[in-house]
Amino acid sequence: MEQYSDFAFIYDELMNEVDYNGWVKYIEDVIKSENTQVQNILELACGTGNLTIPLTKKNYDIAGIDISEEMLSVAREKAEKQGVELVLLQQDIAELDFDVTNLDCVLCACDGFNYVTYDDDLENAFKKTHELLKSGGLFIFDISSHYKLSKILGNNMYGENRDDITYMWQNDFDEEQNLVEMELAFFVKGEDGRYNKFEEVHHQRAYTEEEIIESLQIAGFTDIKSYGDFTFEKPKKDSQRIFFVCKK
Numbered sequence: 001m002e003q004y005s006d007f008a009f010i011y012d013e014l015m016n017e018v019d020y021n022g023w024v025k026y027i028e029d030v031i032k033s034e035n036t037q038v039q040n041i042l043e044l045a046c047g048t049g050n051l052t053i054p055l056t057k058k059n060y061d062i063a064g065i066d067i068s069e070e071m072l073s074v075a076r077e078k079a080e081k082q083g084v085e086l087v088l089l090q091q092d093i094a095e096l097d098f099d100v101t102n103l104d105c106v107l108c109a110c111d112g113f114n115y116v117t118y119d120d121d122l123e124n125a126f127k128k129t130h131e132l133l134k135s136g137g138l139f140i141f142d143i144s145s146h147y148k149l150s151k152i153l154g155n156n157m158y159g160e161n162r163d164d165i166t167y168m169w170q171n172d173f174d175e176e177q178n179l180v181e182m183e184l185a186f187f188v189k190g191e192d193g194r195y196n197k198f199e200e201v202h203h204q205r206a207y208t209e210e211e212i213i214e215s216l217q218i219a220g221f222t223d224i225k226s227y228g229d230f231t232f233e234k235p236k237k238d239s240q241r242i243f244f245v246c247k248k
């Protein structure tokens with residue numbers, strides 16, 4: 001089963017403890033810290049619009065790209081309910097193709113690039129991003145760290161029994177390829193009270209900070225900063241989320 005197909009429709013419920021307001025504030029703080037004027041943003045792997053919608057409400061002009069039509073359909077429905085107009089495109093970020101250039105900022109939040117598992121694809125995505133940005137434009141993204149994917153998610157198993165959703169999540173970490181395979185099984189209660197089961201298998205690449213920086217350099221980025229876990233400090237050995245901030 002494709003990644004983020006049926007899962008798209010319960011994604012927001014399962015992410016309900018993520019502080020997206022705090023995430024938006026951090027992104028705005030990063031932009032301020034770079035002393036660069038940002039008006040337009042291309043958001044990669046925008047998912048259900050959890051950052052796209054609040055950033056649009058803050059008057060940024062945003063276009064969102066995601067590979068999953070289902071995630072985009074949830075984003076569209078949420079935007080419509082909130083009276084927000086979004087430009088959303090279904091695309092694989094490994095084959096990024098966007099008409100508008102001279103962008104102020106390209107953003108990718110919450111693991112988008114962990115899903116790009118081949119070096120060549122990552123480099124292509126970074127090169128295309130570099131092309132799309134204006135001179136002095138910002139590229140801001142985060143990844144789940146190598147530490148998180150290898151040591152915390154690793155070969156572990158998780159599960160939760162919520163009111164209407166029960167899931168099991170089993171991981172297998174391949175140390176040679178630095179890939180974590182996540183087998184997800186969901187049981188979702190329908191309107192008739194019966195449970196429907198669906199499964200997805202996700203693959204995420206555990207990149208080291210050095211690998212990401214090298215690919216960014218190959219793509220042409222020179223001014224590259226990395227921060228750990230929503231701070232403005234260098235990532236620590238046990239940082240779980242690493243933010244990269246690059247200027248073209």
Ligand SMILES: C[S@@+](CC[C@H](N)C(=O)[O-])C[C@H]1O[C@@H](n2cnc3c(N)ncnc32)[C@H](O)[C@@H]1O
Nearest residue numbers: 004045046047066067068071092093109110115
């Ligand atoms: C963990 S979700 C994050 C979504 C959103 N950025 C957020 O913060 O809620 C990862 C997203 O990456 C998208 N994705 C995975 N691989 C992709 C690819 N190759 N191209 C575009 N989007 C991709 C998925 O469809 C999913 O929406």
